Amino acid sequence: MKESLQVKVREQLGSRQSRRLRASGLVPAILYGHGEKSISLTIPDSQVKHAVQHGARLVDLSGDVTETALIRQVQWDAFGLEVLHLDLSRVSADETVEVVLPIHLKGTAAGTREGGVIEHVKHEVRILCPVVSLPEHLDMNINALHLNQEMTLGQLTLPAGAKLLADADEIVVHCVKVKSEADLAAAGAGGAEPEVIVKKKAEAAAEA
């Protein structure tokens, strides 16, 4: 689904001005692409959060700039609470874009009834996809996943005209046996004190 963002052209540039904008509830952004001049923008914080939290890729810009854009990058603060900056790139409907999409698992794996645990190894995938068929996420059905089996990127159902930009043999999810408490304790067991790395005298003399 396309989200719409009300944008204003930003005249004041620089980190100090950006900080002031953020304090007043606006998010600094930049729009670039198609060989045209890049434009610095501001977008209301609430609209940005809504678009980002809903996993929107394509956004309709209105206000000072009327265009369709792709969210290229989102910069977060250290706690992941606030969006600091947004990178938008111009796109047209007939274009193909490179995007990173999240992979969502659907269903319940048969392996969980066989004493296994689902391990979601790969959460995101890079694909080349036409703008018109760009989804918010990719789904993978894991109903047929048994114990000690895995599903790979090649088993993903891609949108029409999309191409995978990663190794198709890469594991997305697998069902493995649960590690017992004893195994975990054994893995963590060590000596009373770590070994100290010391250069031996002969080695030091050889180096000199």
Add this chain to the structure above:
Amino acid sequence: MALMPKRVKHRKSQRGRIKGNATRGNRVVFGDFGLQAMQGGWIRAQTIEAGRIAAQQYIRGEGRLYVRMFPHKSITARPLETRMGKGKGEPAAWVAVVKPGAVLYELGGVTEEQAKLCMARLAHKMPIRVRFVRRRPA
């Protein structure tokens, strides 16, 4: 058994200071949910282990727990009732240096309700303020 490095270059380290927020390791990477530090501090190996056990006992083999911190730093202590001087004390504990924003534990393969309950149990073991976090949108 509490965590500690296998090999070290020096047995003892200086205390150092925790400055700024975590710029790496501040997002959920392996699981779906996480426990994020809101304060900086030292977390002892025993505390990390206590947290792991509290969470592991709750999830009981349903999901997968990831521990995202490791105690790389040794802390020395002087024996009780000893006079000052005679050099730095002997290593007494190992700690993980945590900056605000760092993700300490992650959990995958469970529902959000289960993850929240599990992380709440785990949070009680932590000596610093923490919060429950979800995976950030890609």
